[in-house]
Structure formats: structure tokens, C-alpha cells
Amino acid sequence: MKLLTAEEIALHNQAANMGMIKGAIYGLGVSLAGAAFAKRRFPHLLKKANWQIKTALFVSPIGFGASVVGELESSAFGREQRYGAELTKEKEDEIKRWNSLTLEQKCFHTLNENKFSLLFASWAGVLFGSWKVINRDKILTQSQKLVQARMYAQFATVVLVFGVLGISYYDRIVNPQDFEEENQETRLDKLLADIERQNAEAKIMQMDNQKRLDGKVYKYD
Structure with missing residues (x-):
């Protein structure tokens, strides 16, 4: 390193x-x-x-x-x-x-890797779809329509979060190797860990060198 x-x-x-x-x-x-x-x-x-x-x-x-x-x-x-x-x-x-x-492992691995993107896209889709449906109501005011759309989006968020948790749980079953401690570290995490370790080693070397210099005794006649 x-x-x-x-x-x-x-x-x-x-x-x-x-x-x-x-x-x-x-x-x-x-x-x-x-x-x-x-x-x-x-x-x-x-x-x-x-x-x-x-x-x-x-x-x-x-x-x-x-x-x-x-x-x-x-x-x-x-x-x-x-x-x-x-x-x-x-x-x-x-x-x-x-x-x-297998095909099942590939599917759930892909879903789990992109679960947050899927969650956000689904939430945005539900919010937009609910607004389009509620906006057809001629009786409700705009404020009431916004409240209704937000309620649908909040309910959808709860459902989607449970869905994401279910995907993660099932992916842990079909792809247990993805959840090993070694595979949990991302490449960036490993890079940062290596940099920290290198900095620590450099500091130790500097301290050792300083100790050796401090330990020297110089005599003058």
C-alpha cells in the first residue's frame, strides 16, 4: 500500500x-x-x-x-x-x-441493489398518479386536493418501505454471500480504510524515527 x-x-x-x-x-x-x-x-x-x-x-x-x-x-x-x-x-x-x-437470485440482487431508487421512483409515481386522479374532482379545493394526494403518498410510502424491507430480507435468503462482512464494505469504504491505515503507519514510522533521534547522545570534547 x-x-x-x-x-x-x-x-x-x-x-x-x-x-x-x-x-x-x-x-x-x-x-x-x-x-x-x-x-x-x-x-x-x-x-x-x-x-x-x-x-x-x-x-x-x-x-x-x-x-x-x-x-x-x-x-x-x-x-x-x-x-x-x-x-x-x-x-x-x-x-x-x-x-x-440463478434467475431468481439475479432478480432479487438487482432489486436490492437499486431499492432506494425504486422506492423514490415508486413514491413519485404514486404521488403524481394520485394527484392526477384527485385533480379531476371539481368539488374539492386545491388545498384539499393537495392534502388528499399527500395522504395517499404517505400511505404508499409505508407500503413501499415494507416492500423494500421484504426485498432485502428475501435477498439475504437467496444471496447470503452478499451479506458477508467482507462484501458489506464498498470499494470506497475499503479505499478510505486503506488511506487511514497508511496514515497511521506513517505516523508510527515518524514517531519511531523521532524516538531513535531523541535516543542518540552526542558528546563534544
Whole structure:
């Protein structure tokens, strides 16, 4: 294991910053598209919302995109620098392991790996669908419609959370190897652990060297 050099740290920061910029641009596109859609389809709701809500809704996709893409770029750079040839072998091992799984194992492994994306997409779909259905009611006011849609979304959230827990539980049964302690660590976690261990070893070496220097006795005639 080698310590990170100043050049490698600078390159890592550059990759992470570029990822954050890309993510912010993606998020800005989502915000602009969402604002145009809301202005065209729900102008009455925009008029009722104060500037704090509007700002939060516009900024949230930008911040989310910057953090997610920045983290992905950082992880990709860490994998490339840390593993090198080992990464190719690891990919080959992953492909072999994937090919050895049954269809059921592949399905639940994929669902478990993407459970949070599935949860968010399902929740957004339920919220949008419930709003479309409730919005047809001509008697309820807009505030009452929002309350009804939120109630449906909250109920759906509870159901979806239990569904995600069920997927994780069943995946633990059909793919027990995924939940071994060694496999629980992500590559980024391993990289950070290696860096911490290297820093600790470097500090120990520095302390040993300092002790040896302090232990020397210099005599002058």
C-alpha cells in the first residue's frame, strides 16, 4: 500500500469538483424543466407558494445532482487509482459470480441493489398518479386536493418501505454471500480504510524515527 501523493490528492479533488459541476448542470436542467412545466400546468400553485418554497424546489435538484455526481466521480477516481490491474480481475470475478447465479437470485440482487431508487421512483409515481386522479374532482379545493394526494403518498410510502424491507430480507435468503462482512464494505469504504491505515503507519514510522533521534547522545570534547 502506498501513501497518496500531493499530486494524486489534487487530481482526486479535481475529479470530484468536475463531477460536482456536472451534477449541478444536470440539476439546473431538471430545475429549469420543472419550473417551466409547473408554470404551464400549475400556475395557481406557484402563485400561492412563497419565495422560500420556490427557492428550495429550484435549488434542491442542483444540490442533489452536485453531491451525487461528485461522489460518483470521486469513487470512480479512487477505484482507478487504488485498484489498477486488481480492478480488472475483480470485474472478471464479478462477471463469473453473476453468471453463476440463478434467475431468481439475479432478480432479487438487482432489486436490492437499486431499492432506494425504486422506492423514490415508486413514491413519485404514486404521488403524481394520485394527484392526477384527485385533480379531476371539481368539488374539492386545491388545498384539499393537495392534502388528499399527500395522504395517499404517505400511505404508499409505508407500503413501499415494507416492500423494500421484504426485498432485502428475501435477498439475504437467496444471496447470503452478499451479506458477508467482507462484501458489506464498498470499494470506497475499503479505499478510505486503506488511506487511514497508511496514515497511521506513517505516523508510527515518524514517531519511531523521532524516538531513535531523541535516543542518540552526542558528546563534544
